[in-house]
Amino acid sequence: MNTTTNHAAIIKAQGLHKQYGDFKALNDVSFRIFPGRIVGLIGPNGAGKTSLLKGILGLSTLDGELSVLGLKPMKERTKLLEQVSFIADTAILPSWLKVHQAIDYVAGVHPKFNREKAQAFLAKTTINPKSRIKALSKGMVTQLHLALVMAIDSKLLVLDEPTLGLDIMYRKQFYSSLLEDYFDEQKTILITTHQVEEIENLLTDVLFIDRGHLVLDSSMDDISQRFSQLSVSTEGRQKVLEAGLRPIYEEARLGGASLLFEGVDPETLAAFGKIHTPSIADLFVAKVSTANEGRPQENQAPNIQWKETGQ
Template sequence: MSHILSAQNVNKKFGNFQALKNVNINIDKGKIVGLIGPNGAGKTTLLKSVLGLDSCDGELKVLGIDPFKKRADLMKEICFIADVAVLPKWIKVSQVLKFTEQTHPNFSLEQAKQFLSRTKIKMDHKVKELSKGMTAQLHLAIVMSINAKLLVLDEPTLGLDILFRKQFYDNLLNDYFDNERTIIITTHQVEEIEHILTDVVFIREGEIVLDANMDELTSSYFEVMVSQENYEEALSHKPLTMRKVFGKHIMLFNSTSRDVIETLGEVQRPSVSDLFVALMQEEQA
């Protein structure tokens, strides 16, 4: 079993709507993959199939297991947060920990208690008494106390304030992630996670339009601040996108070498979100 996740020609149809079109993707151990796409692009559909919450056509294996057929087995090895604040409202913190301990072979109660001791969450709190941010903290504490090979986070911080979001990803990176683990994240707040990603996957209308690691991205996409005198020349190199800031043109290029691009102006690493916007527009054009 070489890949943590491997998908070959994965398709999913809802009636006439093709939600996933021939998705081919492999994810290896030790990666933090950002799955990025506009609303309705098929991110959630793909993740649902990966997590065994829905069926799909094609060859999909997670840790060598068919997710939909053997979801319960798979969940011993992977865990996920599929939305913010999905912990049941009526349950007490102590109860949710006890339940997880009794049902999950790789859960450490001690570790969860240790994570929670750093927060304001008390054991006899009910989930409905916690704020949205605290609920997310609790869920993260549970998930981080599970010794899983793959962690899937689908919009884990939606609707939380910036302090919670930052802390969430800090905890994830510092207290959880190591090279034995793999994380898949989807979020709309790309800027906040791009520094922790090792790979990005762009998905659009059910198709994978980009699957690359961050190093590849920085060596083939360049953002250049072009001054007025180089404007015409820059245009001839066919920029992917162009925007105007303070009289200067910021252009995004896809190029195999940095040399030519450097003559046009100051070169920067493009942000994932700019790149995302550019690639989405390119597909449409």
Template structure:
């Protein structure tokens, strides 16, 4: 990711909790108009980073979101940033229409008309009581309320956790169709890597509080090479020290950071590496990947 038109900049960002170093010397830049997948195992530092971005986590180093310091200018920042944590919390007693009225009085950038338009894409009605909605419907209502804010950055922490596949698909379709416009940026933290890969423009991967990959999907295809090969070539391919050896469609495959030697390339067929394969390769052996 380049620094051009960056909405988010961090330099030397670190967070420590008692004996645990949650984030270590993170430096990154996220431009406008991107859909960024924030990936990492539990405890990798994803939620800590997101809380720092929205001013909920004290930190060392410099951090700028929309040109503002999240810690000292949080009120101003939240006029142009929206955040959905991993649990969609809405008052169970309220009707959805009442929440729209409440939001209109709380946030100057909220559009009641847009919220109603977004809800028409769902099965949620204005007279529905939150406590009687399914979990998937609550998440859809929450997204409609948040997406109706005229914001420049949206941060989502496991937004579809616990939802069935159809509800997850509906959520992401509404997000991409109705909110992403080439100017706004969304950061999605999720473990459902396969489901979001096609939506992403960039990936930011954390492991043990450090960045192991920060790259656009276009650059990813240029940098990483995966080869599908016959079992007879396994020893020769292994000798070239791939990041990962795995099975793909019933055949042996190997993943390389950069182009392997021509002699090795000749032993197999190049295939596109998936984000899941990269995730396994880069987070199980972080000592190999400090140059991301």
């Protein structure tokens, strides 16, 4: 992953493999993530995201070399979790606890928890400290979970579909709080989500994964320089092809087409139509489609649950 930082990588992955029977969940995956970055891990269901996150959090062994904050996740998981926080789409909080008791509990078990910060975050919500968690809405539980996690001075925050099932207002509030109240240049955030368009403007880097293969590892700055999307009429498309320009992916649009190019001078393309930087969603479709050309179909991913910690 391209970066201008001089700091050591937070996560170093080299040649990662993971296999469940005949199914290859991860196939020779290598990348680095540096401090002060917000990285989107993008891929469809069964792409290998869960296996990769489990390995990073020390919940599963992976073949290959993996270092997180200079630690081996499985062997040094206790030390790792002092510096790593995790939020999933279903917050794991006992329903019988009251909100203030949840704060007391985290304060008692985590040495880097700041009670004042947690209370300040909750003061911005409508959550009553005396309410039981089972009485809170899904959005409120997510807000509570975020408040507890953001009050921990972690170097790495892993978010796995953190806003799944929330309405658009809660989702916007979630990411606003994340940027305004948590993130700084010393922290790193790794996000997986299917709602790519909602986090695109937050990201500094992306990792595309599909069928266990890493399809793209790039900074957002590099994407804007490396890829161009051209909107053309049907006649304009023909002129592009006649000029010997070959897109890596094209999609029919009303009255014309959208052509995606890699490594082509934008000024050259501008002569044929309207040019812009592709969205993350469009780029993902293009890169996956290109990568899968000629690649044999692989077995369907098994239903891998988070609770399976020994695989």
